[in-house]
Every structure is written in structure tokens, then in C-alpha cells.
Amino acid sequence: MTxxxxxxxxxxxxxxxxxxxxxxxxxxFFGQWGVFxxxxxxxxKMVGSIIPSSRFTIDKMLAPVKWDECLLFxxxxxxxxxxxxxxxxxxxxxxxxxxxxxxxxYIDYLKKTIPDGRFHAVLGSAADVEEIVRAHGxxxxxxxxxxxxxxxxxxxxxxxxxxxxxxxxxxxxxxxVYQFSAAARDFMAKHFARIDSGFEALNVLPCRLFWGWKx
Numbered sequence: 001m002t003x004x005x006x007x008x009x010x011x012x013x014x015x016x017x018x019x020x021x022x023x024x025x026x027x028x029f030f031g032q033w034g035v036f037x038x039x040x041x042x043x044x045k046m047v048g049s050i051i052p053s054s055r056f057t058i059d060k061m062l063a064p065v066k067w068d069e070c071l072l073f074x075x076x077x078x079x080x081x082x083x084x085x086x087x088x089x090x091x092x093x094x095x096x097x098x099x100x101x102x103x104x105x106y107i108d109y110l111k112k113t114i115p116d117g118r119f120h121a122v123l124g125s126a127a128d129v130e131e132i133v134r135a136h137g138x139x140x141x142x143x144x145x146x147x148x149x150x151x152x153x154x155x156x157x158x159x160x161x162x163x164x165x166x167x168x169x170x171x172x173x174x175x176x177v178y179q180f181s182a183a184a185r186d187f188m189a190k191h192f193a194r195i196d197s198g199f200e201a202l203n204v205l206p207c208r209l210f211w212g213w214k215x
Contacts, residue, residue: 076099087120149180
């Protein structure tokens with residue numbers, strides 16, 4: 001290779017690198033945190049927080065789940081898997097975890113990093129949870145977890161997700177929601193007669209927790 005060609009190559013390579021978005025460079029450099037941050041930058045209204053949930057939030061949110069009775073656990077908006085791994089650690093051997101996200105960045109990342117036969121990452125909308133659950137061979141879900149920012153979802157999407165979630169849950173199942181505001185509770189209240197509430201201060205930001213039980 002001539003010096004001129006080498007310089008041209010270097011210049012082109014530099015231009016390509018320079019043209020990359022900051023979010024992509026951050027994702028490569030910081031790994032899991034970078035992927036999460038990139039997702040937030042590209043779709044801020046669809047990601048509840050710039051920081052993944054704390055272990056305190058995870059433990060408190062999952063505490064009411066009866067794991068020995070759980071065959072299907074569904075999560076909306078899994079991000080980089082902050083809840084996925086703790087759920088899989090608790091889930092019975094013959095259980096299934098389905099996560100649903102509209103961001104292909106997160107779905108691709110999860111498929112590459114969670115090699116568990118019980119785990120299924122689906123690119124799609126939480127509003128289509130019934131169809132997704134049926135496509136995986138189930139009639140209903142035992143628990144559904146959501147960290148979606150209900151207050152910033154497009155008009156009509158929040159109520160649609162709440163209604164579909166209530167329909168897909170078995171009797172005795174629960175809709176587990178963590179949020180920075182109480183907006184989700186308003187959508188849940190139209191379908192769930194019993195909603196338990198909690199709060200976790202050791203999280204960035206402190207968040208509200210809701211458990212809507214299907215009688």
C-alpha cells in the first residue's frame with residue numbers, strides 16, 4: 001500500500017469514526033451501561049430513566065411473586081436486562097420469561113447476552129401482549145412487570161396496555177409496575193380493583209411501586 005493510499009484510508013476511517021453518534025461510541029465503550037444510555041438518548045420518551053433500577057427496587061418489586069406457581073413471567077421495556085437476570089434466578093426450571101420492547105437495540109443486546117432457554121426477547125409492543133403470549137404457547141401470564149413511562153407514552157397507548165395486561169393475566173396474577181409518578185396507577189385502577197402501593201427511596205430517581213392484582 002502506498003503512503004498516499006494509506007493516508008486516504010486513515011482519513012476515510014477517521015471520517016467514519018467522526019460520523020458515528022456519541023451514543024454509539026458510549027455504548028461500545030461502557031458496555032451494558034453504554035447500551036442503556038444510548039437507548040435513552042435515542043428514545044427518551046420510551047425509557048423511564050437514564051439509570052437502571054437499583055437492587056433495592058428489584059428486590060422490593062419482585063417480593064410478592066409466588067415463584068413456585070409462576071410458569072410465565074412477562075416484562076415490558078426490559079432495557080438491558082436489569083430485571084431479567086434477577087427474574088431468571090428466581091424462576092422455576094420449567095418457567096418462561098418473555099420480555100417485550102419496541103427498541104431493537106435492547107432486544108439484540110438481550111439475545112446476545114442472556115443464553116437461557118427459558119428466556120425469549122420479543123421486538124414488539126406491550127399492547128400486543130396477548131398475541132405474543134399465545135405465539136409462545138400460553139393462554140395467560142402469571143405476572144407482568146412494567147417499567148414503561150406511562151406518563152410519556154403516546155395518547156391511547158397507556159390505557160390499551162393496561163387493558164391488554166388485565167386480559168392476559170390469570171386470576172390471582174398481578175401487574176407489577178415501577179414508576180417515578182403515579183400516572184400508571186390511574187390506568188391500572190380502571191381494571192384492577194386491588195392495587196397495593198410502595199415506595200423505594202434507594203433508587204435514581206426514587207420510585208413508586210404498584211402491584212395490581214387480578215381477582
